[in-house]
Amino acid sequence: MGSPRYVYDILEIVKKGYVNQLTEHLNTVDTKGSIKFTNEEEVEGMLPFPDFLIVRNEDGSVKLLVYRKTTH
Structure with missing residues (x-):
């Protein structure tokens, strides 16, 4: 029997160009x-997150929409 697997989602805002550097650094913290x-970047101003969709408007504001996967 294997170890339990836990998945946590973390939302963070990172300056452009530093996402991969931060992800690589975080993956060095746990030596075992x-x-x-991992990371996901927005596509066409949208980023799906558990239960909601983050949408960046042209004016820089952000709105949250209820998000359901197509398999829902």
């Missing part, structure tokens, strides 16, 4: 390799 960080 049991914690793995």
Whole structure:
């Protein structure tokens, strides 16, 4: 029987150009390799997050919409 698997979602705002650098750094913190960080970047001003969709408007404001996967 393997170890339990936990998945946590973290939302953070990172300056453009530093996302991969931050992700690589976070993945060096756990020397055993049991914690793995990944990242997703917005596509066409949208970023799906559990239960909601973050939409960046042209004026820089942000709105949140209820998000359901197509399999819902």
